[in-house]
Amino acid sequence: MPAGTGSRHHGIELRHHPRHPADGPAEDREGHRHRGRCLVGRIRGRHSRRDDRCRRDRRRGRSRDEGRPAGRHRRRGSRQDHRNASRRGGGRLIVVDGSPALSVIIVSFNTRDSTVECVRSVIDDAGVADVEIVVVDNGSTDGSVEALRTAFPQIVVDDTGENLGFARAVNRGVHQATGELVVLLNPDTVALPGSLRALVDFEAAHPEYGVYGGRTLTPAGALDPSSCWGEPTLWSMFCFATMLSTVFHGSKTFDPESLGxxxxxxxxxVPIVTGCLLLIRRDSYESLGGLDERFFLYGEDAEFSIRARRQGLRPVIVPEAEIVHENGGSTSGSHRKMAMIMAGKTTMFRLIWPRGRARVAIGLLLVGVFVRAALETATRRPRRTWSVAWATRADWLPGYPHAESAIFGRPSIREEIAP
Structure with a gap:
């Protein structure tokens, strides 16, 4: 499709932009040290000290750059200087042909403090003049929009006024973005130093993969494996139904979706790169039609990766791209979250598989929920997440959009999926 033209997918117009040529290869990057809570603390401390310095400078009536070393805050070069610079030559991400090389899309919902910290980490990692940041706020009531616009007047903050769900909000953000590369980033994450750079460098050196993810850590510094998963199969669903995936957690044979x-x-x-950190070229995202807006929350990123692989892309993990992920910042209540996860799974099965296979998978999913609910009851566990999921199965079993209406008690405008 010619540059500048667009297409529509599930009610959203997607614009197509020309692809810019990559510059030379970049290899042998230095490995990252183990980072955890102490590193996040240092990041927060740096933000605090910087903010204190800025406030002190304002009281003294001088700008941020006055009295600073010229090497750190010198005036940026011309557009031609940027074009002549290597995209992977060290330093910061650059502007290409007057547009940012990278657009970071963040979808927030009542995560004010986490989103502010997430945006700060992106700015510190890449430089705000080099990266376009688009925050799509799904009708937050905690002052997120005001806080973001006050703290970062240079970024795009789109107040939707309602909860559109993740897929629609991401597509809306991509529609507004102008970068040749797009990164999806969760609001409850902190990008560790060099992470965005690592993704951009790897994509430029290895454009054949098409979809790129990273490595996620918990706030305590442990591995959070949720940055990627294996593709679901009838065997993996059988293992879930029979508890084999729980008894042999991490087994390549009995828990294949965990990737061992x-x-x-x-x-x-990897088969699936999740939406907490995902980089893709804009033209690839648009040619795939974006995230499927029939999803509300959970499952849309898995379906997107599966769809991308079927179109010839090869999702890959770049371990140097690390983020700290708090997990579930936009989702209130474990029971509601579990219902949405289950609805996402049943919706995905119906989209990626023929009707008969999808019905078998959903049946195995239902058996697995029942077995776990029965164990919770038998062992008298105080937390009854699976028991509630079983009791509310009529809400999530049909998938979206029915699940959205049932879980949130409101009508849905999403397109029905054939049972």
Missing amino acids: RWQRDSVRE
Whole structure:
């Protein structure tokens, strides 16, 4: 399709932009040290000290650049200087042909403090003049929009006024973005230094993969494996139904969706890169039609990766791209979250598989929920997440859009999916 033209997918117009040529290869990047809560603390401390310095400078009536070393805050070069610079030549991400090389899309919902910290980490990692940041706020009531616009007047903050769900909000953000590369980033994450750079460098050196993810850590510094998963199969669903995936957690045979005990510490192709950190070229995203807006929350990123692989892309993990992920910042209540996860799974099965296979998978999913609910009751566990999921199965079993209406008690405008 010619540059500047667009297409529509599930009610959203997607614009197509020309692809810019990559510059030379970049290899042998230095490995990251183990980071955890102490590193996040240092990041927060740096923000605090910087903010204190800025406030002190304002009281003294001088700008941020006055009295600073010229090497750190010198005036940026011309557009031609940027075009002549290597995209991977060290330093910061650059502007290409007057547009940012990278657009970071963040979808927030009542995560004010986490989103502010997430945006700060992106700015510190890449430089605000080099990266376009688009925050799509799904009708937050905690002052997120005001806080973001006050703290970062240079970024785009789109107040939707309602909860559109993740897929619609991401597509809306991509529609507004102008970068040739797009990164999806969760609001409850902190991008560790060099992470965005690592993704951009790897994509430029290895454009054949098409979809790129990273490595996620918990706030305590442990591995959070949720940056990528294996593709669901009838065998993996059988293992879920029979508890084999729980008894043999991390087994390549009986828990295949976990990808074994791999620590996400090496470059590796994976079936699914999740939306907490995902880089893709804009033209690839648009040619795939974006995220499927029939999803509300959970499952849309898995379906997107599966769809991308079927179109010839090869999702890959870049271990140098690390983020700290708090997990579930936009989702209130474990019971509601579990219902949405289950609805996402049943919706995905109906989209990626023929009707008969999808029905078998959903049946196995239902058996697995029942078995776990029965165990919760038998062992008298105080937390009854699976018991509630079983009791509310009529809400999530049909998938979206029915689940959205049932879980939130409101009508849905999403397109029905054939049972």
